Amino acid sequence: MAVERAYLDHNASAPLLEAARAAVVAALETAANPSSVHSEGRAARRLVEDARRDVAALVNAKAAHVVFTSGATEAASTLLTPDWRMGRGPLRMGRLYVCEADHPCLLSGGRFAPERVTRIGVDGEGLLRLDQLEAALAGHDGADGLPLVAVHAANNETGVIQPLERIAGIVRAAGGVLVLDAVQTAGRIPLDMSVPCADYLILSSHKIGGPKGAGAIVAASDLMMPAPLIAGGGQEKGHRAGTENLPAIAGFGAAARAALAGLAGMEAVRARRDEIEGIVLSLVPDAEIFGRGALRLANTSFFAIPGLKAETAQIAFDLAGVALSAGSACSSGKVGPSHVLKAMGRGEGLGALRVSIGAATGAKEIDLFRAALAGIAARRTGREEAA
Numbered sequence: 135m136a137v138e139r140a141y142l143d144h145n146a147s148a149p150l151l152e153a154a155r156a157a158v159v160a161a162l163e164t165a166a167n168p169s170s171v172h173s174e175g176r177a178a179r180r181l182v183e184d185a186r187r188d189v190a191a192l193v194n195a196k197a198a199h200v201v202f203t204s205g206a207t208e209a210a211s212t213l214l215t216p217d218w219r220m221g222r223g224p225l226r227m228g229r230l231y232v233c234e235a236d237h238p239c240l241l242s243g244g245r246f247a248p249e250r251v252t253r254i255g256v257d258g259e260g261l262l263r264l265d266q267l268e269a270a271l272a273g274h275d276g277a278d279g280l281p282l283v284a285v286h287a288a289n290n291e292t293g294v295i296q297p298l299e300r301i302a303g304i305v306r307a308a309g310g311v312l313v314l315d316a317v318q319t320a321g322r323i324p325l326d327m328s329v330p331c332a333d334y335l336i337l338s339s340h341k342i343g344g345p346k347g348a349g350a351i352v353a354a355s356d357l358m359m360p361a362p363l364i365a366g367g368g369q370e371k372g373h374r375a376g377t378e379n380l381p382a383i384a385g386f387g388a389a390a391r392a393a394l395a396g397l398a399g400m401e402a403v404r405a406r407r408d409e410i411e412g413i414v415l416s417l418v419p420d421a422e423i424f425g426r427g428a429l430r431l432a433n434t435s436f437f438a439i440p441g442l443k444a445e446t447a448q449i450a451f452d453l454a455g456v457a458l459s460a461g462s463a464c465s466s467g468k469v470g471p472s473h474v475l476k477a478m479g480r481g482e483g484l485g486a487l488r489v490s491i492g493a494a495t496g497a498k499e500i501d502l503f504r505a506a507l508a509g510i511a512a513r514r515t516g517r518e519e520a521a
Contacts, residue, residue, distance in 0.1 A: 142499060144490040157384040206349045211242075331354075343392060439511075
């Protein structure tokens with residue numbers, strides 16, 4: 135008999151939606167190359183362009199401004215480069231400014247030399263230090279090129295949402311370009327590229343219930359674009375060479391449609407997240423929930439159990455049938471101290487557990503979480519009493 139399990143790790147990868155699965159399977163039946171001009175090729179092209187419109191609609195952008203990639207990391211590596219073009223002429227980005235709590239795909243600096251990357255700190259809630267950003271941009275040497283700022287819209291560990299309008303205002307005032315990592319926010323909060331905010335968004339299919347292997351760059355306009363990371367054929371208007379991953383892109387489009395429709399249900403998700411946090415505090419009164427004083431994604435909770443290593447607790451949850459994480463899943467399964475908590479001033483060695491849920495998370499999953507945590511709390515209390 136199969137043991138019941140609860141999957142509470144949607145920020146790492148959301149379960150594949152049935153609509154996305156159906157779109158993938160249907161696209162697998164389309165053998166043609168989307169660049170071919172015959173009838174079969176045009177049918178494949180329609181699938182790509184339908185998905186492009188769906189992804190654009192999720193963030194209220196123009197379909198022509200969506201460039202498909204293999205995922206968010208490729209999208210970030212494409213955008214984070216000194217070498218851009220405006221029209222037919224070259225455009226230089228002199229320095230990259232990132233956030234200390236960013237996802238590693240931004241912290242790595244992309245194609246910038248390390249000495250050309252400046253890290254901006256965060257406060258105790260994980261919010262970007264706007265005073266530091268303003269000071270850094272005020273000191274930017276325009277002779278080297280424009281300032282490029284890349285920051286997460288919402289943190290993948292804490293769920294804390296950055297003050298996007300204020301960040302955008304600071305970057306615009308400095309004449310800079312703003313890239314937002316919107317991987318965790320897409321489908322969880324409304325995003326609108328039609329209003330002055332980010333110049334570019336980074337999206338990922340598998341974070342919203344689509345298949346792995348597809349992501350996108352969404353631009354506010356087509357005035358300027360980075361030099362291609364992958365050169366070759368003319369796919370994606372020359373911005374990303376290589377035959378399009380048709381099944382993954384079709385599934386991405388289906389997931390984007392579902393994510394847009396699901397925005398209305400985020401308050402119900404928030405209620406379940408709050409229920410989970412209530413369980414944590416009732417069973418472990420000295421637990422700490424990070425970013426609780428800031429605006430957060432409705433689906434995310436990041437907490438620490440004092441005296442218990444995150445990796446130990448994660449294994450205990452897994453054995454009890456609950457899948458959650460100890461922070462980002464971007465380090466090949468490696469569990470270690472959270473760089474996000476370090477950036478927040480919470481100590482380099484402090485670990486925490488992340489619960490991230492979705493619209494399908496229900497009473498069964500919450501009950502399994504409660505039972506697992508109750509067992510962990512009882513064993514913790516027993517060890518403390520024995521000591």
